[in-house]
Amino acid sequence: MKYLVNLAALAVLAAAPVAAATPDLNGVWQVITPVTALTTTDGKAPPLTPAAQKVYDQRRQMAQTGDHSFDTTLKCKPMGEPRTAYDPSGGPFEILQNPKEVVFGYTWNRMIRFVYLSPKAPDVIGPAYYGTATGVWHGDRLVIDAEGFHDTTLLDASGMPHTEDLRLTETYQLANHGRILDETIRFDDPASFTRPWQTRISYRRLPGARIAEDVCIERLHVSGY
């Protein structure tokens, strides 16, 4: 028993940050391999429930005929989290980091996401495209817990559905001397997936880059606005 306790203590010590500097995620990042259809970390199709599979199959059939009307981003509505960062048309994004918050500034139609580095997120009224998120540093890893999403967004351009019960756990970690940012996303949404699953995405730092102002309705020439 004592041995076990010591082991536990060692584990805690090993997990605790040893006065290490907080990694610096500030900067502009771009997905290395844009994602059109998400897969699990072992390259398999996400474990959709039958109901979600039906919705997904319908969308894929529509897409095959050139009908992407299920994708509301064509009407300049936000891609939402987590798609914007890895979508082929999402563009680079920047991370602004300070001791109070980590802010993601996406190129796509000037979307922004606040992640509060506090135990409790501010009380936000209702679901949002980018949800409600808190973050915590575990050593050199930033772990973000996010929920409260609109169910009208897609998880990827192929039409992967989700419900308002979606919960994301995102883990960010620098690699290759800060030139690469690796992200692991865990999707937990019992109505859409038979079990929680994970995917992994990597971003390349764009030194010196700036985020250009993007105005979707000008870019897409959407009429009527």
Next chain:
Amino acid sequence: MTISGSERKNLLFVNKKKQKNFVNLELGRQSNKSFLLLFFKKEDFLLTMIAATLLLTGTARAQVSVSTPADVAGVPPAFLANAKAPSFDPRGTPPGYTPDPDPRDFTSSYIAPGGGGPGGPPPGGGGAPPGGAAPPGGSGAATAATCIPSFGNGPYPIHIVSSPGRLTIVGEQNHQIRRVYIGGAHPNPVVPAYSGDSIGHWDGNTLVVDTIAIKGQPGVHLLERWTKQKNGSLAIETTSLDAAGRPIGPPTPSSLVWRPDLSFVEDICEDFGEAFGPGYGSK
């Protein structure tokens, strides 16, 4: 009038998941939902009745914490029956907060004093938005209605993010992001943007921001001096410069009131296109 599905769900979500029966009438606050609820009241009988019932039975509360009387003009009394009176000047900083002592750390939320209600839906798209006009230089309803960003601090809350080498000013209204590169230089050539191109440097604890290339305002060159006050609010002096860099007239003072009680709320102008039907956002 058609209310988008997501907005309907928003009301239900609040009731079901947050279990707070929180009906948002926070009209001075920047939130699409405020408007939609107002329009529910007028034009959607069922949702009006739901909201009214929640309010009248006391199971919901209407938050009017940053509303001015103009914001709630025309709102049926039933909707304000259980509204809590603001415990502080709704255009001031609430009591009980202490500003971060770092005079160069602007990270927090702010609101323009005396700003009107949110811009919200376009004129003729179901009714005029409540509240007054945007302050001069602010993002007014005209641009908000077209979902085109504009330059300046509008009536909605502003969230400032201080980070190494940067000051980022996030205006909730129409997701307007203004990036100030501290110690940077204007690119040459510079691409005009609705948020302009801003560089800054510190003069003591005052951030001096130089802005050019504001889309739609050719030749405009602004010099702003942003200083954090002891009470946490920001004092801003704006001077227009001529082509030679000389001041045109005296600086114009303005301010942003520190509102640490606020947090970022999404304002998706593009959603109003669906909510307000043909002529507004329909492709």
